[in-house]
Amino acid sequence: MxxxxxxxxxxxxxxxxxxxxxxxxxxxxxxxxxxxxxxxxxxxxxxxxxxxxxxxxxxxxxxxxxxxxxxxxxxxxxxxxxxxxxxxxxxxxxxxxxxxxxxxxxxxxxxxxxxxxxxxxxxxxxxxxxRTLLEKTLKGSIKALTDILAIASPSAFGRATRICKLATMMAQTVGMEEIWQVEVAAMFCQVGSITLPAGTALKLYENQPLTPQEDAMVARIPQMSRSILANIPRLESVLDIMLYMGKNFDGTGLPDNHLAGEEIPLGSRILKLAEAAEKRQSMGENPARVFDYVRTQKGQFDPALLKIFHELTASGDYLDEVRGLNVHELRTGMILTEDVRSTSGVLLVACGQEVTVSLLERIQNYHDTTGLQLPLWVKNPEFSLGDEVEAETGVVATPEEVSSS
The missing domain is CATH 3.40.50.2300 (Response regulator)
Structure with a gap:
């Protein structure tokens, strides 16, 4: 050429x-x-x-x-x-x-x-x-914010990763063209949780009952996440997806406007269902029970997406083979299905994260210096988030900090 x-x-x-x-x-x-x-x-x-x-x-x-x-x-x-x-x-x-x-x-x-x-x-x-400069700026901004979220709130980051997986599967099944927008929105839909008081955040991610005031704060997380990301270039479509995550299919919910049904961005409808499903699954429910729950929530979810979610659960695509491994058996690309904790119970890495080279090295360092609760529960990866939403670390404490706890 x-x-x-x-x-x-x-x-x-x-x-x-x-x-x-x-x-x-x-x-x-x-x-x-x-x-x-x-x-x-x-x-x-x-x-x-x-x-x-x-x-x-x-x-x-x-x-x-x-x-x-x-x-x-x-x-x-x-x-x-x-x-x-x-x-x-x-x-x-x-x-x-x-x-x-x-x-x-x-x-x-x-x-x-x-x-x-x-x-x-x-x-x-x-x-x-x-265009190249803007794309690099976008990717760099996303990478930096993802790393910050992983460090500042590993529970939120782990939840975002799990939401992202399910949302990506549904977006692929429905034939959505700009899947990266859903991936980025999913990874950042929990950024606003850093504004929650520590006690409220802990209750949220451990699925403990919340007070009405705390419920109101949690309901504003998508809007807070959107505000935090508002100045990053070329994220307009992602911001719209995040804005309407709290909107029910029947038009109720946030934001309070006239949009309803298919007028709501497809990415928002996907993330709303993925977020609800992840929450039920994190409470220990199997996929069948998760589906039974979401289908009974009248007016909240897109019926077409409920059908797709049901097909994913029925086909087994939503299920993963989980294995317990020792540290020396851990490999890059595996997905953590449970939190990684020190022997004293300190959270080190939240579940749902992909094991990267740097994360693997850090886990090994924790094992050698402070000890870990074993085995480490993992599954093999079945999807990739893409360059835009790559993140390397979910570590929240240094080995020295764990030793002193």
Whole structure:
């Protein structure tokens, strides 16, 4: 494959395409198409292209319409339009609507066209560099917050990990496209729990009865989590999912507005069910009893998702083979199904976390210095959270701190 910048040229006149390719092939990797339809077909198979140059006046699909489709599907591709003087009004409209980077009038010399493409390539480089920077910022922010949650509240982090697993399974089953949004929302839906008083947090994660005041604080956890994450770029869809986690399918619940049924974001409906199921399972109920409970909660959950959850429990996909291991048998990738505690009972790592290289080393260090309650209960992993929600540690105390407790 050529290292030259990739450029797609679209024109219904074959002679013009041949001339463009002949004059520019030393500077760019040129692909040609004879119509907007063919151009879209090429893009669907061979994208990405840095730049697209399209003629305006083509049969069936004008260049402006073609480039509008390009903008919708491949927004980072920079779009250039070739046009005759008679088309200026329509081209001006296209430029003003924002889907044309630049337009050139015919006839256009090879030198001018090459210079315009060079400018467009620089614009493409800026766009992709900004996107890469934002993605790295997003991933870095998520990683940092996940680590903080694991350290500050291992119980909340363990619960979030378990919610994430079930939510991901349901999202995959329902065919949701942006599954990462559900994963990130699940991992951070408990961040707001750091605002709870220590005693309330302990009661919550040990499933002890709460006072009405404590219930109100817990109900606000999704909103608090959303507020904490509000300044991270590109999390708008994730924030919406978190905002509506407390919304019942019948429209009751929080936030108090008119949304109901399928108007509620799908990710929110998934997380609401996953959170409720995780809570019942953490109380020791088996999947069948968990399903019996959630299906009797009238108006709370999406019936279609209840059906999917029932299929997961009935098929056994929701169940895991759990094994008790010694420390030397522990391997990266395994999932902790019970809390890891010191011999004195201090919580070291919350259940639900994946054993990473660093976490494995720390568990071994605890074993060697303070001793652990054995065996360690684990299961083999059946899903991956993805790069966006990776987390390495759930440790809440150093070996020295455990020794002194």
């Amino acid at each position: 050529s290292d030259l910048p990739r450029v797609l040229c679209v024109d219904d006149e074959e002679n013009i395409l041949k001339a463009i390719k002949r004059s520019l092939r030393k500077h760019f990797d040129i692909t040609t198409a004879n119509s907007g339809k063919e151009g879209l077909e090429i893009l669907s198979k061979e994208a990405p292209f840095a730049v697209i140059v399209s003629d305006m006046k083509m049969p069936e699909m004008t260049g402006a319409v073609f480039l509008r489709h390009v903008r919708a599907e491949w927004p980072d591709t920079v779009r250039v339009l070739l046009t005759g003087f008679a088309d200026i009004a329509s081209v001006t409209s296209a430029v003003n609507e924002g889907y044309i980077y630049r337009f050139l009038t015919k006839p256009c010399s090879a030198q001018v066209l090459a210079g315009t493409i060079e400018d467009a390539i620089r614009q493409h480089t800026l766009l992709t560099a900004e």
